[in-house]
Amino acid sequence: MYFWNISKLKLDLVANKLTTLCDLKYLIATLALLSLSVTYSENSNLFDYLSTLVDICVxxxxxxxxxxxxxxxxxxxxxxxxxxxxxxxxxxxxxxSMPVVIATYFLFDFAGFEVLGDATLLDVGVTLFFSSFFYWRVFVHMKQVQLTDEKQAEFNK
Known part of the structure; x- marks a missing residue:
């Protein structure tokens, strides 16, 4: 299971070296992370739900x-x-993203905006930005794997 090395992962994907056990590990790890990300309470507000809706759409x-x-x-x-x-x-x-998010919230707090406590439009914007960035990068890497796979298939003909 890779945690950082995207180049090696892509090579292994093109070479078809990952197994169904690898798939299971990635699925479990991904679902575990996702299950930690959303919690609502009686203090949740409209922006909490809007942030979740934006994330689901992205x-x-x-x-x-x-x-x-x-x-x-x-x-x-x-x-x-x-x-x-x-x-x-x-x-x-x-x-x-952690240093960027921390710096952004610090700057907004320093400028006098309320950023801690209830969710705000800033939270929705941060969710939209980083979710979109994530999928853009996944898209780019998947496209590279697909193109490499097509070239390899053409070479093998």
């Missing part, structure tokens, strides 16, 4: 675009590619 369209770039109905190993690339990209986005 997730749906992002996944659909990844499916299309992988070949659509004739796609090869879509879930394997999607889950493994998504896992590595997700780890990278988390690592690189």
């Amino acid at each position: 997730l749906t369209f992002g996944t659909w675009f990844c499916y299309r770039v992988n070949g659509g109905k004739t796609s090869k190993d879509f879930l394997r590619r999607y889950l493994s690339i998504g896992w590595v990209v997700g780890i990278r986005v988390i690592v690189f």
